[in-house]
Amino acid sequence: MKFRYILAAMVVLPVTLLAAGSQLLGWNNLGMHCMDSDYSVFSILPPYNTIEAQLIVGGKLVTNGSGYTVTYQAVVDASGSLNSTAMGKGNYYSYATALYGAVLGPEGGLAGWNMPGTNNTPQGMLFEATNHPAAGVATPVNWWRAEGIPISPYDDARNKNPYPMMRLIAKSGSTPIATNDIVLPVSDEMDCRACHASGTMAAAQPAAGWVWSGISERDFRLNILRLHDEHQFLQHGALY
Ligand code: HEC
Structure with a gap:
């Protein structure tokens, strides 16, 4: 017992x-x-x-x-x-x-x-x-x-x-x-995959293309970084 x-x-x-x-x-x-x-x-x-x-x-x-x-x-x-x-x-x-x-x-x-x-x-x-x-x-x-x-x-x-x-x-x-x-x-369910997962929302696709590393947990984050960096580059002419 x-x-x-x-x-x-x-x-x-x-x-x-x-x-x-x-x-x-x-x-x-x-x-x-x-x-x-x-x-x-x-x-x-x-x-x-x-x-x-x-x-x-x-x-x-x-x-x-x-x-x-x-x-x-x-x-x-x-x-x-x-x-x-x-x-x-x-x-x-x-x-x-x-x-x-x-x-x-x-x-x-x-x-x-x-x-x-x-x-x-x-x-x-x-x-x-x-x-x-x-x-x-x-x-x-x-x-x-x-x-x-x-x-x-x-x-x-x-x-x-x-x-x-x-x-x-x-x-x-x-x-x-x-x-x-x-x-x-x-x-830990904060998730950006609905739009940033590779192959999902066209409007969120980075100009350099979706990342396909084979690990979806990484891909959506790398897509976000790509987008972020592209926007920074467009707006400021250089990264950061
Ligand atoms: C409902 C769809 C949707 C969701 C969910 C979403 N995003 Fe986005 N995100 C977009 C779209 C569309 C763009 C591209 C906007 C553009 O090109 O002007 C974007 C752009 C971005 C950018 C680049 C913006 C810039 O100006 O540098 C970052 C960073 C970003 N998202 C982060 C995130 C993060 C982090 C999450 C999750 C916590 C997230 N997003 C969830 C749709 C979404």
């Missing part, structure tokens, strides 16, 4: 962690983060999901993070899908340095927040009283943030799951006081 045991553990854990009067609210900062399905030609978006979380203790929003920690880690969803690692899921890590100038270690994210890895090591979040400068004028947020986690829509069994889940755990000192399981929606 190993299965039953695991199920019981999954259900009981959050309850035992809950202390009276503490609640953890967490969310992904976008409805759905898009990423490329292939990075070998160009990139529109890297894998980059961001979590924000607020802690309520004794009915009040925590506005000073000292003494508390909030972490995230992978958690199995109701269908048994777990997404703990970014490794071995596509070619992002082979091209991240060329595309984004970042030297990333295993599980590494562009903003310094990583995937938990197959050991599912809880990853720390950063408390912020105001939002970070990239968002413009600073406004009070009082949240913990983990920016740019490189999660993909492929779970650890390599099945597609655009709604992977993470467990947030808040601690006071070393004592868990609240937890919450949230979704990090991510899609």
Whole structure:
């Protein structure tokens, strides 16, 4: 009855962690983060999901993070899908340095927040009283943030799951006081093939002709680069 045991553990854990009067609210900062399905030609978006979380203790929003920690880690969803690692899921890590100038270690994210890895090591979040400068004028947020986690829509069994889940755990000192399981929606279905795949839409055919490399994932991207470069050349008389 190993299965039953695991199920019981999954259900009981959050309850035992809950202390009276503490609640953890967490969310992904976008409805759905898009990423490329292939990075070998160009990139529109890297894998980059961001979590924000607020802690309520004794009915009040925590506005000073000292003494508390909030972490995230992978958690199995109701269908048994777990997404703990970014490794071995596509070619992002082979091209991240060329595309984004970042030297990333295993599980590494562009903003310094990583995937938990197959050991599912809880990853720390950063408390912020105001939002970070990239968002413009600073406004009070009082949240913990983990920016740019490189999660993909492929779970650890390599099945597609655009709604992977993470467990947030808040601690006071070393004592868990609240937890919450949230979704990090991510899609790699952003696709330009309807018009840019070789042989499709005549209006999108590059003057130099369609690319036929035998790999359709590459062809539509190379067609786009050809078009882009031809337009730049026409408009500016030279490339770039
Ligand atoms: C509904 C059809 C359609 C879709 C979908 C589409 N494109 Fe295009 N795209 C075109 C057409 C047609 C042109 C050529 C326009 C022209 O020659 O003026 C074009 C041109 C371009 C150019 C060259 C523009 C320039 O001025 O340099 C780029 C870059 C481009 N597309 C990128 C993309 C990307 C990236 C995607 C997917 C995220 C995409 N397109 C999806 C139809 C489409």
